Amino acid sequence: MSVDRFTLNQCRNIFQLELPERSRLYRLPPWGIGTADVESLTSYIARLATIHQVPTGVLLRLFVTPILSQLTDDLKRVSHSFWSSFGSDTGAWNGLGVMAFNCSQGLSSLTKQDHLHFLTLLTWNQVLSHRGLVRGHKAWCPACYQEWDRLGVVLHEPLLWSLKLVTVCLRHQQRLQYQCPDCYRPLPSLEWNSRPGYCSKCLTWLGKIPDSLLEASLALDKQEQAWQTFVHQNLAQLLAAAPSLPSPVPRENIARGVNLCINAVTGGNAKAFADLLCYSASVPGEWRRGNALPQLDLLFRLCYCLQIPLLEFLTGKVVLDQPVSLIPLPPHQSTRKKYRPFDSALVQSLLEAALQKDPPKTMRQVALDIGYDPGDLFKYFPDLCRAISQRYKCRQLKA
Numbered sequence: 001m002s003v004d005r006f007t008l009n010q011c012r013n014i015f016q017l018e019l020p021e022r023s024r025l026y027r028l029p030p031w032g033i034g035t036a037d038v039e040s041l042t043s044y045i046a047r048l049a050t051i052h053q054v055p056t057g058v059l060l061r062l063f064v065t066p067i068l069s070q071l072t073d074d075l076k077r078v079s080h081s082f083w084s085s086f087g088s089d090t091g092a093w094n095g096l097g098v099m100a101f102n103c104s105q106g107l108s109s110l111t112k113q114d115h116l117h118f119l120t121l122l123t124w125n126q127v128l129s130h131r132g133l134v135r136g137h138k139a140w141c142p143a144c145y146q147e148w149d150r151l152g153v154v155l156h157e158p159l160l161w162s163l164k165l166v167t168v169c170l171r172h173q174q175r176l177q178y179q180c181p182d183c184y185r186p187l188p189s190l191e192w193n194s195r196p197g198y199c200s201k202c203l204t205w206l207g208k209i210p211d212s213l214l215e216a217s218l219a220l221d222k223q224e225q226a227w228q229t230f231v232h233q234n235l236a237q238l239l240a241a242a243p244s245l246p247s248p249v250p251r252e253n254i255a256r257g258v259n260l261c262i263n264a265v266t267g268g269n270a271k272a273f274a275d276l277l278c279y280s281a282s283v284p285g286e287w288r289r290g291n292a293l294p295q296l297d298l299l300f301r302l303c304y305c306l307q308i309p310l311l312e313f314l315t316g317k318v319v320l321d322q323p324v325s326l327i328p329l330p331p332h333q334s335t336r337k338k339y340r341p342f343d344s345a346l347v348q349s350l351l352e353a354a355l356q357k358d359p360p361k362t363m364r365q366v367a368l369d370i371g372y373d374p375g376d377l378f379k380y381f382p383d384l385c386r387a388i389s390q391r392y393k394c395r396q397l398k399a
């Protein structure tokens with residue numbers, strides 16, 4: 001009888017236990033939420049696939065696409081938009097748009113990790129424009145990978161690396177890399193075989209420092225380094241603060257902050273303010289009226305010149321109750337961007353000429369010389385770009 005009662009009590013206790021809800025996928029803790037080193041959502045997905053010992057593409061096809069269709073109740077449309085952006089546009093999954101929202105929601109539902117939206121920029125989707133915000137392809141610091149590997153730190157891809165404005169690793173004073181050191185190809189933020197620290201095309205270790213890196217890091221000028229320090233510090237504050245802020249941060253903060261700045265600097269004259277910061281004439285007025293959201297690169301000019309921390313500006317804590325004088329923009333920021341069409345015949349002839357030149361140059365240097373983004377050049381002329389890189393590498397090996 002006593003044994004029966006004891007067993008019954010035990011059963012009662014078991015039924016009263018509050019067990020956490022079961023998750024479909026491993027409840028992998030995200031890396032670094034609440035710090036400047038927070039990983040990106042694409043990094044999290046690739047780590048999750050590695051832990052399940054399947055390619056990233058398999059994890060997405062078997063688990064993520066079906067859950068996304070449940071969230072939006074339209075499997076065909078979701079599946080089409082998901083797989084059409086896969087590989088080519090997966091950088092947007094770390095951004096502040098619908099793909100970042102759907103993917104973080106879907107992954108949270110599968111892993112029962114509630115805060116995966118902090119691996120994206122969704123906190124800022126009411127106060128920042130998506131234009132020019134996240135890069136479509138990976139950027140990484142080989143020295144960071146080497147260091148994490150040596151210290152046993154989990155290999156991950158910081159969200160900071162996915163932001164277009166970040167071009168150097170301040171910790172190692174090196175330029176971020178954009179091409180695999182072995183196959184010389186740019187790597188989409190997420191594709192079938194993605195895994196942090198490795199090339200998703202040829203599986204090479206990305207902690208390998210390419211021969212061109214020393215040259216590239218030497219080419220980093222002081223002005224760019226100073227600008228990057230300012231950019232890094234402000235973005236690091238933003239990423240670290242995200243979990244402690246209302247989400248999303250209210251849109252009215254922009255109109256209010258810009259209005260204060262225009263009043264303090266040019267007495268309310270938006271066009272004069274635009275001239276001082278090298279903006280198009282209508283830009284500050286549009287921000288002030290709430291008709292447009294600021295691009296991050298343009299907003300950094302304002303924060304730099306008025307010495308306002310970006311976090312304070314975006315969270316509506318700007319106080320400017322008397323006229324202020326502007327700090328001059330660094331020269332590389334003080335020219336208006338010139339947009340030009342991609343002249344493929346001209347670019348092809350310039351690349352062919354670069355392939356014949358002695359001594360050979362790195363692909364990055366060639367891209368700088370002809371004034372185009374290396375990713376664009378590789379996209380349109382992969383064979384020529386690969387040949388230029390390989391010629392440089394061969395010459396280095398012989399030297």
Ligand SMILES: [Zn+2]
Nearest residue numbers: 141144169172
């Ligand atoms: Zn580094």
Ligand SMILES: [Zn+2]
Nearest residue numbers: 180183199202
């Ligand atoms: Zn590769």
